[in-house]
Amino acid sequence: MPAISLDRRTLIRSAALGCGGLAMSTALPAWARRGTPGLAAPMASASGEEIALSIGHAMIGVGGREGHAIGINGGTPGPIIRLKEGQKVRLAVTNTLAEESSIHWHGMLVPFQMDGVPGVSFPGIEPGATYSYEFDVRQSGTYWYHSHSAMQEAMGLYGAIVVDPAGPDPVAYDREHVILLADWSFTHPHTLLRKLKAQGGYFNMQKQTLAGRLAGKDQSPAERRMWAGMRMDPTDISDVTGSTYHFLVNGHDTAANWTGLFTPGERVRLRIINASAMTNFNVRIPGLPMTVVAADGQNVQPVETDEFQIAIAETYDVIVQPSSDQAYGFIAEGIDRSGQVRATLAPRLGMVAPIPAIRERPLLTMKDMGMGDMDMSGGGDMAGMDMSGGDMAGMDHGAGGHGAMNMRDPSVAPQVKMGPGVATLSPMPTDRTGERPTGLEKVDHRVLTYRDLKSLAPNADTRAPSREIDLHLTANMERYMWSFDGQKFSENTEPIPFRHMERVRVNLINDTMMPHPIHLHGHFFEVVTGNPGHHPVKHTVNVLPGGKVSFDLTADALGDWAFHCHMLLHMMSGMFRVVTVRHEEDAA
Template identity: 55%
Template sequence: MSIDRRKFITSTAALGAAMSLPLPAWARGESLTHAKQGFGEVSGKKIALSVGDHHFGVGGRKGHAIAVNGSVPGPLLRLKEGQKVRIDVTNNLDEDTSIHWHGLLLPFQFDGVPGVSFPGIKPGETFTYEFPIRQNGTYWWHSHSGLQEQAGHYGPIIIESAEPDPRYDRDYVVLLSEFTPRHPHEIARLLKVGEHYFNNQMQTATEGDMSVKDRLMWGGMRMNPRDISDVTGSTYTFLINGHGPMDGLEYLFRPGERVRLRVINGSAMTFFNVRIPGVPMTVIAADGKDVAPVEVDEFQIGTAETYDVIVTPPAGSHALVAEAMDRSGMGVASLTSHKGHRATPPPLREPVTLTMADMGMGSMGGDHGGMDHGAMGHGSGADMAGMDHSSMDHSMRDTSKLPADVKVGPGLDMVSPMPMDRMDYPGLGLDNVGHRVLRYTDLKSKRMNPHRMPTRSLEIHLTGNMERYMWSFDGKKFSAVTDDPIRFAYDERVRVKLVNDTMMAHPIHLHGHFFELVNGAGMMNQPLKHTVIVQPGSTATFDLTADEPGDWAFHCHLLYHMHAGMMQTVTVRPFPAPEDAA
């Protein structure tokens, strides 16, 4: 069955009727206003998706896009735990395409990554994905071909639990993304020409409180303390459910209702800081998996992550804000009990400035992991005072401590001298905001994990040359390692340590699996995730049980980083016998 809710709620009368229904189990925010730019909904055991060229406009920017079933973003897939689904994807483009079902557990040949798990979908062809639904929660889908994801080829997935969920009365998707009329390959070319091309927030010679010595130090290292995001609000319009900040997107509620917001970061390149000023949020799920409830006022969501939160807003209109991490723009909607009332969003906050800790220079003090985040607030150069530029520059390029399998060459221009675990770090710019911000150390699995100690450890370095816009794992681009995958034995338990030798945060995603964050929660309560942000100059560790056989992509989910080489193949062998796999 295919349902287009945009056609269902198109008039004031229909909207009023919908609002009078008792405690609806589902209401999609984008359907309430400006339906032309929203997405439809498809469900059932057999689903048809059609990929084609499209024209899209928002916020005064208009240009070419790639639409699925005629909309950008593409339709919401509503599935149910325990069902089987067949999805026929028809390619009407003049180039190959694909769809990856992000976060779904399925046979690897249906994972949708050309060159890793299937050949892709040729122009004019239809490919059939067919698999059982083994989970519930909030997920999303997107192209894994070229740079099509940037052009609009993505959409949300909601998998309803086999059992009713009594925790909420109203249910909304909050799909965060960006739009630009620039062709994605042009963006990739310009980043290669100059990694600061889209950054309009570079510090001037007199701006801020950084000393001349510190400015010379940054310059000598060919680094910039405002190098937060590669592509910014100078090029992007930030979207919520396909709507720009001026569109007046509304999420309607009745006072007293518990509203579930399923927040999905479906962007190509943007970390978002999400908040509803004056309205606390209770986080109940991360990457589709339930966690013990934790109340916060703001959270950072990396590209490809999802968080489910429950809010009980008081009567009135409240701004739902998704501010880009570099603070070059924001997505805005209104959570309102009064149709047509638009909340006033807060102004953009001051731009974020990197610190010595973000350069992997280790401890500035003494809290968790050796980091004293309160003592090294962003926007200040005080923590650099007295540093010996020449010795620091040498230590940041000292490759002698790298593992032997890290390739030292032009693709590696920085080595974190003292990378520390920063699981307790809330995200760039959020360490001194004065209210409760979610940290990975707040997450605890709601279910008990099987107790299995890792039998092997693996260290993987996130590497890059920011000036040349080269990105890689262990100094090796994806094109150079396709015949040398990361190998796991089936059902092997491995502790993986990611070491970020760069000055940028990377959301690292493993296909086909969930891993357990080693975040201090205790092995039985380590939260399950499919994507983890590795902070600049830091480490992040997870425990993986490699129980999904096949070949899987493993990559940074910043689209242009993956495109430039920060990707690898993970292979899990051997395939279990049928009775073992049951």
């Protein structure tokens, strides 16, 4: 949000809200009963069949500083766009910047010409121009929108979309709050990328130390020698960290104390959206269990948990039912634990929830290198290992950088273009959809996994896939090169072709040591989790380091669609492809 100056009128209005807000809220529908971020106004909203949005410069105030942002209708985040399933909508977007811009409606099923990706589905919005997006609203749930131009998303050009169902909502709730998570740096994203290309671990301030080893928090000398021999760093978990990022809820940091109101005993729906550029978050509300009721806008069978990881671009709807007259902390902690943001759920404004200490930062393991459950803690030399099966026999330990584990056998992944941009191929990638994600492996409470998610309605397409596609997520992390199958998008890669309505299984194989939230535009797919008939239906799936994820896709949307990692700097560095869906006769 723009920086806020508090005058006497604002203070009086806020005090009135604090005294009478709960009483007034009972007269409003559940979706309208939102909290307010401290003394600031709540996020604006826009609804109806005609919505005007203006992209332009804005100011943001975080941590006592003010900085330049790119916002919508004067602020960041932009207004919550509230729609109804079955309606038509026309969104007239005016670009007041001096550079091209765009808006992509993330997770919305729209004609490809309305998808908002310059160079793929439309030309972009030129400076001073207005582009009208028009489409039928074919779904309900929690989604969001953001720019697909010039890394403007990282500068603040994003906002929430909430679509109410045409019929009765299967989720019962008394009140709701939209919670937009984001990361913000006063350093321009182009500068962040340039620093990473110069030094892959530039923002990693949590490397192992002698003091950490003596305290038993870091690896043994033998383990450290082994990792050093492979020229890899087990603390290399997030590219851009809390050393430069401020973590935000609805545009506000911990000190600003965004507050969502509740009356004790109410069922409160939290629509949680990760609108970050580069940060996956671990989310918890200490002392308050969460019941997950939707993932990526699609209803799931309710499942209770104490914490979950939300990858960039994912959304989760949860129900909480606070029974006590107290403040609860909504905690979103970066997965590398370099920072966190605390918001407050409370029965009255002015209450402040505790700020927990940031937990011990995690370390990567051999599994994160695609080596399965191999235990390497007993020695520091891999040269004597007998891997007669051939999986590790082709590793090149002298390649330098993160290129220490090159797989030389081309029969393993013949479609991968080997070269300086491919440092590793995972020797033994495993399905990790049932595992706790990075940093949550050892916590002493319940943690959500993908296998816990089951779609509420039976999966619509019961056909078996007619074919399979393997797609490797590849990188040279030290040189900050990211790609699919060893090819950056800029290398004139061919689109991934699908025939209209064909059923295909896509296997994503992560050959890097970082998680990748992979997003397909224009479609939903079923993540294969061992819950046949009720696989979770998603538009974004997080592939853990050294892991693999399969999803079944019915290619039901004609056109050209972006397919990419939603870590913005990974996408900008090459982890992007185009999926094309054509009729059989057109494909021929």
